[in-house]
Amino acid sequence: MITVQELLDTDSLGLKGIAGLAGTHRLINWAHAVDLPDPWRWVSAGNLVMTTGTGIPRSPKEQVHWLELLAQTNCSALVVAPQAGAPKLSKQMLETAERLMFPVLGASFELEFVKLAHHVIESVLQAQRESLKASQRLFQTYAEAMRDHADFSGRLSVLAGNLGISLSIEDAASGVTLFASDSSPHRKPEQSATAESVAIGGRTRANLVIRRKKQKAPEDPVVVRSLVGLLAVELERLMIHRDDQREEGADLLRSLLKDDTDFAFVRPMLERRGLTGTLVCLAIQPAKAGPWSPAEIHQAPGLQNRTPLLFQDDVLLALSMDEQEALDAILRSLGDGTTIGISGPISVATGFRESVRQARLALVQAIERETTALRYGEAETGLIMAPKSLAEARALVGRYLGPLIEHDRVHETCLLTTLMRFLTNDGNWKATAFDLGIHRQTLVYRLKLVEQLTGLKPTSTDGTARFWIALTAGRNARLLPEQA
Structure with a gap:
């Protein structure tokens, strides 16, 4: 398409700016000749209105009102090529054009409106042809990116490079960057770049942020809409994948709760899902009206890359990495009023069901204390002197030895053996160090x-x-x- 300024710069048309030149950046999508007294009824947004002036009122006050009604249609500009006897444009009308930043252009009566209209329409058609070609290139680039890049971030970078822009996808509520075409997404954009935010449809709750450098970058709305559509499909695919992962995780937790599956066997599967290191069980009482519901929490920012295993029971149960970042993401996503009980480290010795019991107990204590999160054992529950069941034995081992067992597993240390030998030797430092074959300071x-x-x-x-x-x-x- 062509702008009002580009029309003015076309010498062959002989146009000159009369008023409202602050609005010459407006795009023109069509040209419409009308000499009726009420042109606003026949034109639409983006039209270039051409008149010989016969429909313009003679009274300055009426001219002002006439121009205001015309400007309300959001047409691009008014071209006046006055014929003999047409009223003169009043000072008040031109001042109104300046105030509204509505371009009023002058031309000689000899200017053929057909010639001007042809120039505008040809520009529009050429822009549409270029838009179609750009959209075709966009889809072709997207198809190639799908073949060459398995991950979404890689495809986003290819699309951005092809368009000569920077792209990022941000969470609509928090502004957190979910994906970025730049290898350093947290780097501040250049001051010469202009940013445009476009909402992505569907259930994504995300915005596409387009940053263009000056004198570059396509601003074609058709290309932008095509780009947003492609990315919406990509994001929906990722969300469906996370939905499937949640269902698989819930099935796995049900199996662990029923003792149908040994926790030792699921460790490799959890590591493939990104759940490494020390793991804990969470018992969560969500807020009544948080940003994300318990059914959608796996889609929330901060939980998408290493989503905990989730299972909705009377409370929301989760198997998660023991990281503050993960806990903060859950609390932030479920909203103020959410309470979390955190078990001790899950180990093969204590079992998963014991960690669930610990998390539930910690949740009850957290609610009683009116605190946001509480770890099992932070509120002392008393010492069982002689466990009467396997469950009580698991509870004792989980509470006092669980952290050592898990540390030994993750870091290949021998803290449990060291503690056992120290107690067997009645706290004798020298004998314990000798039995373990280590220096006394190492024992300390x-x-x-x-x-x-x-x-x-x-x-x-x-x-x-x-x-x-x-x-x-x-x-x-x-x-x-x-050996322990």
Whole structure:
């Protein structure tokens, strides 16, 4: 399409600006000749209105009102090629054009409106042809990107490079960048770049942010709409994939809760889903009206790359990495009023069902204390002196030895063996160091790490008692390795 300024710059047309030249950036999508007294009834947004002036009122006051009604149609500009006897444009009318930034152009009566209209229409048709070609190139580039790049971010970068722009997709509510074509998405955009935000349809809750450098970048609305449509399809595909992952995760949690599956066997599967390191169980009481519902929480920003396994029971249960970032994302997404109970580290010895029990107990205590999140064991629940069941034995091992077992598994250390040997030797530092074949200072370091992980001091009477009872219960119930 052509702008009003480009029309003025076409010498062969002989147009000159009279008023409202601050609006010459407007695009023209058609040319319409009309000499009726009410042209606003016959023109539409983007039209170039051409008149010989016979329909313009003679009174300055009526001219002002006439121009205001015409400008309300959002037409692009008015070209006046006055014939003999046509009223003169009043000062008040021209001042109104300046105020409304509505371009009024002058031409000689000899100007053939057909010639002007042909120039405009040819420009429009040429723009449409270029738009069609650009859309074809866009879809061709997209098809090639799908063949060459398996990940969405790679395809986004290809599309951005082809269009000569920078693209990012942001969460509509928080403004968090979900995907970016730039390899450094958090880098501040150049000051010479202009940004445009376009809402992406569907259930994505996201905006496409287009940054263009000056003197570059297509602003063709057809191309932009095509781009938004392609990305909407991509995002919907990702959301469907996350829906499927949630269903698979819920099935796995049901199996673990029924003891149909051993936790040791699901570890590789969890690692493939990005759930590595120390894992915990969460019992979540969601807020009544948060940004994301419990049924959609797996789509929330911050949880999309390493989504916890989720299962909706009387509360929302989750198997998650023990990271503050994940907990913050859940609290932020479910809204103020959400409460989370956090189990101790899940281990093969304690089992998954025990971690669920711990999380539920921590949730009840968190609600009673009116706190946002509480870890199991932060509110002391008393010491079971002689466990009467396997469940009580699991609880003891999980509470006092779980952090050590999980640390040994992840970091290939031997804190549990060290603690056991220290207690067996009645707290004798020299004998323990000798039995383990380590320096005394190494033993000091290990026992300090035990204290940091469990909150209990192995050299204190209370710590010795609790650790010994937990170790005895674990060995009797065959929950601990033989060497422990």
